[in-house]
Amino acid sequence: MDSQQITAKAPGLFRNRFIQTIIMSNVLLQIGIWVRNFAILLYVAEKTSKDPYAISLISVVEFAPIFLFSFIGGTFADRWKPKRTMIWCDVLSAVSVFAVLLTIHYGSWYSVYFVTFISAILSQFSQPSGMRLFKQHVPEEQMQQGMALFQSLMAIFLVLGPMLGTYVYTNLGLETSIAFMGFIFLLSALVLVRLPKDQDEPRAEAGKGQFRKELVEGFRYVWQSQVLRALGLAFILAGLAVGAAQALNLFIVTEKLGKTEQFLQYLLMVNGAAMLLGGGIVAAFSKRVAPQLLLAIGMLISAICTVIVGYSTSVPVTLAAQFVNGFAFPCIHIGISTMILKWSHESIVGRVNGVLNPMFMGMMVVSMSFAGVLKGAFPLEAIFTVAGCLFMVGAMTMLPIMKHKSPVNEPASLPVQESHA
Template sequence: MSSSSNFFERIFRAFRYRDFRLMWIGACVSTIGTFVQQFAQSWLVYDLTRDPFYLGLDLFLGQLPIMMFSLFGGVFADRMDRRKMLLASQYIQMICAFLLAALFATHVIQVWHILALSFFVGLGQSFGGPAYSALLPTLVDSEDLSNAIAMNSIQFNLARIVGPTIGGLAYTTFGATWCFTLNGLSYIAVIISLFMIQVKFIPAKTTEPVLTSMKEGIRFIRCRDGMTALVILAFCTTLFGFSLNSFLPVFVRTIFHKGPETYTLLLVCFGAGSIVGALSVAAVEKMKGQGRLTLIILLSLGVITSAFALSPWLPLSSALMFLAGATTMASASFMLSLAQLITTDAMRGRVMSVYNLAFRAGIPLGSLALGKLIPTFGVSRAIAGAGLALVAVALYFLLMNRETTFRPASQQEA
């Protein structure tokens, strides 16, 4: 009994910190709302257009401001009160959710409204994302950082399960208006938590130009052993391995010939697997050979993605979605943990903005490319090809023996 208790205490030790608990709860509620809206939004875009390109375009426009402005957001996250930056980001996203609900409720919604609001949400996230990435590690001690990152992944993927479930029920029972309204209301939770926490990091006053600060962050990445490789690997991972969920409505409609209930099932399977993957990271975070293990997991993700793309049987596809969720989250958590451990708090906003830019840029670029390839080659071949490309990337890093590239700062020479 005691060993079991010690095991769970080790897995969930980040919850010993009050501010982390508050942020976790607020972020979880808000992320649930985001997935409720995402469910309705993806289904609505495909129903309005019947063109998979618009699914990719919607995701691309949501990520475009992040690609354009997150580097500036990283600089400001190292200069300003990170809590205030996050609050501004939440206000922007909340307004967009309520506006989308109003447009749908008044029956004037058009696809360009959704695309435009996705862009404005991405604009808010381009400054809120670096602030959140920089704020989170300051809520726990350094020895519990990896665990906090894994726990943050768990809240994200718990929301991935609960959100689509609520979204599916709300969409089929009450309509898309309630999905967007629930998302707007969910931002209140994270806003309250931000007012309750105590921010320890106080940025140093500086008159240094923004571009100079940005260059300093990029120089830090280039000089810090392991960071450049992690940035490249993060981009390739999301470019080839994270586009599957964006085109699930196409699989549901054209391969399985089903409706929103099947879409919900696949998203829930993915989310359940993601929680298992994050818990696994929390359990083995001190395991040696973390870089090599990450690459093996990425190789598995590529194989699983290709297998799902070629599967015509829903039960097998559901099982593969569970495995895809586990490998996706385990690899992402391992890479993010290493990136956070490599950097310093004074540089964290800038460094993590570059890492997050690479990580997030791959998603819309991959989705946009696949949105164009799917009409030509079919959804199965296009997604299977993306999975094989991820296998090739993982094999390259493995065969090049890049294990020493992924060492955390504590293992590097000062």
């Protein structure tokens, strides 16, 4: 089915069956993920007397699969039928949760890490499959608005998720929280049955040589596109900036503002509320703005706000900067997601996502890892200024491609031909 046929009979965004179904599934998954995250965090902190290594290991098992499985998951997502893949990923996540629950019940408390690890692995197959379906079932003129809708959903749970997760764990305990997560995954799989039927597509025979060829093709496709290369560079710069700033926010609270560690939650709540508001506004106006411009605006505002946060000793000024930064973040997320969808052929969108996504996550983890060393060697003002400069350079990488228009859906094996205004 080509994009003109889709556009001709496209319903409104909220009347689109795919959008309705995927939103219902995402709401359920967000509930399950936040309950999981806080149940495991609070349980491990309680079990280990807040041992920093044990707590940091939670982040390791959450992010490690992105490096290990993102390329592989994206390649298989392009091979397999996306609806079936997403349903099976949710079912297998539920099965793994109940298996881990049995081991926890019989005394192996450390197996809680596997709940996050297995779920994170499966998400590397499910998420690019969802991107493929988005490419198939959402017309191009609605893609940016659709991404803004999902950004708003994420922002809602950034505000409500910690409260929900804490409430469930505090009142129901670990085992019930884990079981609740398993049932949520099963319910999500049931909801995904409503997705439109997978299209029958001729696929190459599976094999080691063919898999390696398809994996390399994803890297080649990104390299051949000036837009996707620029996006990859923006990913790297944004990851370095975000990692350093996030890791040192606690010191902003204690050293620059003179508050206790608990005050950090207010910075995060202000940021999350602003993301929700920003996502709604971007959803309303996104059709009129090119995704490259949207991304550049978001990174430019983040550059300014990051520097302000690094220098400010005033609580109102810091909170205001966090609010504006959160307000602009949807521009970054929506711009990136829309560019991946618009400049990737449907048959290769999973691999493109698998190539680009680790660039951001990898650089974020690298800068988070070195944040402590940087803090010992440089003042906070200098570190946050450099982070702001990284955002600024990221915005500037969009300038050469600002007038590029998304290509027609040419075969993925061909070089990407990008049109200019």
